Amino acid sequence: MTLSALKWVSTVFILTGILMAQFKIYPYYIFMHSIGAAGWLAYGYFISDKAIMTNFGLQIPIFASGYLYYHGYIANIFELFS
Numbered sequence: 001m002t003l004s005a006l007k008w009v010s011t012v013f014i015l016t017g018i019l020m021a022q023f024k025i026y027p028y029y030i031f032m033h034s035i036g037a038a039g040w041l042a043y044g045y046f047i048s049d050k051a052i053m054t055n056f057g058l059q060i061p062i063f064a065s066g067y068l069y070y071h072g073y074i075a076n077i078f079e080l081f082s
Contacts, residue, residue, distance in 0.1 A: 003046060010039025027070045030063045037063070 001009070017033025037056040044052030068074045 003043060006039055006043050006046075010036040010043065012036070013039065027067050030067050034060055034063050 013032055013036030015036075017029045017031075017036060020029035020032055037059040040056040041053055041060070044050070044056065065074065069076060
């Protein structure tokens with residue numbers, strides 16, 4: 001796959017994940033968005049773009065925490081402060 005194709009395929013996954021989130025298809029949108037974020041992370045690595053790697057690299061653990069919360073493996077940290 002070329003780098004240009006990687007960007008476009010990853011973009012489609014991210015936009016599909018965002019659309020799924022708008023229709024409350026939870027937690028499945030997390031997987032869709034995460035695949036796109038992983039693609040952009042790989043793209044950033046291949047071109048050595050630290051800003052892209054930081055942006056998309058940090059999205060993956062954020063989405064992972066939401067998935068773990070959904071399944072009851074971790075608590076909602078915001079409830080601790082209320």
